Amino acid sequence: MKSDWKIRLERKIAEWMIRLGRVKHVDYSVKELEEILTPYFPAEFIVDVPVGKGLFTLNSAKIIIPQKSQKIHVELNSKLKIDSLGNPLYRANLRVKLLAKPAYDKVLKQVSVDTLELDSIQIINDEYAMLNDSKHILDMVLPNGVRSLMTDTFKTAMGFMTIGSSDMASEYVKLYMTGSKQRVLDYHRPQIEKLISDLREDPNFIYEMDESDWQQRLFRKYGERVVVEDHCLRFKF
Numbered sequence: 713m714k715s716d717w718k719i720r721l722e723r724k725i726a727e728w729m730i731r732l733g734r735v736k737h738v739d740y741s742v743k744e745l746e747e748i749l750t751p752y753f754p755a756e757f758i759v760d761v762p763v764g765k766g767l768f769t770l771n772s773a774k775i776i777i778p779q780k781s782q783k784i785h786v787e788l789n790s791k792l793k794i795d796s797l798g799n800p801l802y803r804a805n806l807r808v809k810l811l812a813k814p815a816y817d818k819v820l821k822q823v824s825v826d827t828l829e830l831d832s833i834q835i836i837n838d839e840y841a842m843l844n845d846s847k848h849i850l851d852m853v854l855p856n857g858v859r860s861l862m863t864d865t866f867k868t869a870m871g872f873m874t875i876g877s878s879d880m881a882s883e884y885v886k887l888y889m890t891g892s893k894q895r896v897l898d899y900h901r902p903q904i905e906k907l908i909s910d911l912r913e914d915p916n917f918i919y920e921m922d923e924s925d926w927q928q929r930l931f932r933k934y935g936e937r938v939v940v941e942d943h944c945l946r947f948k949f
Contacts, residue, residue, distance in 0.1 A: 730934050730949050738927065739944040742775045745784070749773050752916060757907045759900055762881035764796035768904060770808075777943045784940055785831075786810040791840075792900065801844050801888065802896050805836040810908065814945060816938040823938055824918045830905050835893055843893045 729735040740748075753773065759766030769791045776785040788808040794801045808830070815826035835841065887896050911917055921928040921935070934949045 727930055730930060736949055738931070738947045738949075739942075740947070741944055742777055745775045745945060746773065749775075759792070759794070759903050759907075761794055762884040764794055764801060766792070766794045766900065768792050768900075768907060777940060777945075779943065782813065782940050783827075784812045784814070784945065786812055792897065792904075794896075799844075800842060802893070803840060803842045804893055804897065805838055805840050806897070807834045807836055808832075808904070808908070809834075814938045814940065816935065816947075818936070821921045821932045821935075822918055823921070825912045828909060828912045830908055833897065833901060833904065835897060841893060843891065843896065844888065 750772075753771055755770045757768045757770075759768050771789045771791060774787040774789070776787065778785065786809070788806075788810065790806045790808050791803070792806055793803045809832045811827075811829040811831050812825050813827040815824050816822070817824065884899070887899060921932045923929050923932060931947055931949070935947060937948050939946050939948060
């Protein structure tokens with residue numbers, strides 16, 4: 713273990729090197745960035761559903777910084793689940809790809825997300841994926857006695873199921889008649905986009921440099937900007 717005087721000397725030398733222009737930046741690797749993000753997962757968000765309840769969950773993040781890229785590529789392992797009357801209607805594991813550009817406020821000494829773009833949302837076809845068809849929805853929602861009286865077309869049954877509800881609710885239920893998990897996801901995509909966009913303003917994603925950490929204290933004093941370069945997040949003096 714290093715003695716206190718050696719640690720103080722190293723810190724003083726580091727400050728001298730920065731002031732002399734010999735140290736121009738400090739880098740955070742992809743692995744270090746992923747470790748920083750780990751405590752923020754899982755994160756859950758309510759999704760508005762015309763009939764039932766929806767939950768969008770961010771489980772983990774993978775960071776990728778391609779060569780010559782000025783943005784951080786983030787792959788979010790996420791999950792969308794929709795229930796009605798306690799029964800699952802839809803569930804899918806999703807791969808959400810984002811493009812993030814950092815920013816540094818010299819006055820407030822804060823690192824934040826300058827821009828956050830949704831690149832793509834992909835359904836992962838696995839054992840978790842499920843879309844209950846419209847007949848199954850009727851079985852869950854309509855009482856047994858009512859179902860036994862249904863002798864007309866399925867379309868009539870759908871009309872009975874959504875009677876008194878809004879047109880939005882009726883149209884939403886009819887999405888399940890297509891049997892397409894992608895169409896249900898496309899319906900909720902604008903909500904997911906907004907949830908992700910709002911993360912840019914989330915206080916948890918605005919980091920103030922820590923005065924008690926000697927390296928961060930030096931950046932508070934001499935730091936100029938934060939950029940993405942050479943496969944890393946670079947803090948420039």
